[in-house]
Amino acid sequence: xxxxxxxxxxxxxxxxxxxxxxxxxxxxxxxxxxxxxxxxxxxxxxxxxxxxxxxxxxxxxxxxxxxxxxxxxxxxxxxxxxxxxxxxxxxxxxxxxxxxxxxxxxxxxxxxxxxxxxxxxxxxxxxxxxxxxxxxxxxxxxxxxxxxxxxxxxxxxxxxxxxxxxxxxxxxxxxxxxxxxxxxxxxxxxxxxxxxxxxxxxxxxxxxxxxxxxxxxxxxxxxxxxxxxxxxxxxxxxxxxxxxxxxxxxxxxxxxxxxxxxxxxxxxxxxxxxxxxxxxxxxxxxxxxxxxxxxxxxxxxxxxxxxxxxxxxxxxxxxxxxxxxxxxxxxxxxxxxxxxxxxxxxxxxxxxxxxxxxxxxxxxxxxxxxxxxxxxxxxxxxxxxxxxx
Numbered sequence: 066x067x068x069x070x071x072x073x074x075x076x077x078x079x080x081x082x083x084x085x086x087x088x089x090x091x092x093x094x095x096x097x098x099x100x101x102x103x104x105x106x107x108x109x110x111x112x113x114x115x116x117x118x119x120x121x122x123x124x125x126x127x128x129x130x131x132x133x134x135x136x137x138x139x140x141x142x143x144x145x146x147x148x149x150x151x152x153x154x155x156x157x158x159x160x161x162x163x164x165x166x167x168x169x170x171x172x173x174x175x176x177x178x179x180x181x182x183x184x185x186x187x188x189x190x191x192x193x194x195x196x197x198x199x200x201x202x203x204x205x206x207x208x209x210x211x212x213x214x215x216x217x218x219x220x221x222x223x224x225x226x227x228x229x230x231x232x233x234x235x236x237x238x239x240x241x242x243x244x245x246x247x248x249x250x251x252x253x254x255x256x257x258x259x260x261x262x263x264x265x266x267x268x269x270x271x272x273x274x275x276x277x278x279x280x281x282x283x284x285x286x287x288x289x290x291x292x293x294x295x296x297x298x299x300x301x302x303x304x305x306x307x308x309x310x311x312x313x314x315x316x317x318x319x320x321x322x323x324x325x326x327x328x329x330x331x332x333x334x335x336x337x338x339x340x341x342x343x344x345x346x347x348x349x350x351x352x353x354x355x356x357x358x359x360x361x362x363x364x365x366x367x368x369x370x371x372x373x374x375x376x377x378x379x380x381x382x383x384x385x386x387x388x389x390x391x392x393x394x395x396x397x398x399x400x401x402x403x404x405x406x407x408x409x410x411x412x413x414x415x416x417x418x419x420x421x422x423x424x425x426x427x428x429x430x431x432x433x434x435x436x437x438x439x440x441x442x443x444x445x446x447x448x449x450x451x452x453x454x
Contacts (some may be wrong), residue, residue, distance in 0.1 A: 096159070
């Protein structure tokens with residue numbers, strides 16, 4: 066099921082550094098708009114209000130009428146297109162310049178704004194890059210094993226077919242492991258369709274866990290085959306005792322430690338997806354995890370910077386490999402490229418978001434930028450940079 070139908074082909078539910086490099090190289094004027102749509106019935110009216118806000122900002126910026134009209138035209142088309150759309154996300158970040166029209170579907174916006182300036186405001190997209198934007202969800206139960214490919218906006222069930230067993234009872238009747246069969250004796254009428262029972266001194270619970278371990282090992286073999294070329298994380302949803310057994314036989318390297326607790330049979334797919342997303346929000350992406358580890362390695366050396374002036378100097382020189390920004394930090398001013406200094410105390414209309422500038426410069430030189438919560442930032446700083454050399 067896809068719950069994020071995009072009204073135009075330019076929409077995306079994921080962002081890449083290639084996308085951001087394109088935005089960083091855009092020609093002015095650059096329009097950035099963040100829009101939340103909590104009520105889908107109001108989306109057309111809400112987008113139309115945003116278009117009017119864009120027109121006002123363009124007029125305030127003294128953009129000529131012909132240029133302004135050409136910039137606004139696709140936004141009006143977008144507003145009209147939403148009238149025919151079904152379900153829709155709660156928000157998006159929109160980017161429009163003379164040579165670019167892109168927007169990205171977002172779930173967790175906390176503010177709205179419309180800006181017109183020399184550069185795009187890309188910071189709202191950086192939290193997406195701090196976490197994996199695609200992952201797999203394994204709904205694990207004895208009655209029904211399912212695998213889903215998920216994004217922040219959607220979930221799609223993958224067909225297991227013969228690659229993985231989907232039901233413990235069916236599998237036990239058809240594919241009980243050979244070494245377990247060696248210890249079976251014929252079962253009487255009381256065992257029904259079980260074909261045989263184990264003998265020995267183990268308890269019923271231990272027997273059942275052994276069956277589950279063999280069953281889950283076959284499940285893992287199928288999952289491993291399906292995901293053999295994948296690097297996206299895998300989240301398991303299931304009862305704790307069963308998940309524990311599955312973890313012992315798992316061979317997929319990016320199985321996350323956190324679990325969607327409880328039987329997935331008792332949850333709807335949107336509920337499973339939302340609970341998995343909550344785990345993803347608290348799990349760094351693989352690239353960011355490596356950056357955080359490198360920060361620990363280099364924190365006592367000269368490869369880590371915290372001062373914004375220094376960071377801007379090194380981003381301009383292309384020396385910053387990875388930039389960390391605090392999501393809610395505010396540092397406005399004017400960056401003087403000649404003196405390589407930040408000038409503050411400037412009128413708001415003449416200043417810009419310097420943290421956004423640092424991110425744009427980093428990405429323009431093929432570096433990476435991430436946004437973190439205040440408590441996640443090294444030294445609780447507003448910004449931190451890891452140098453290439």
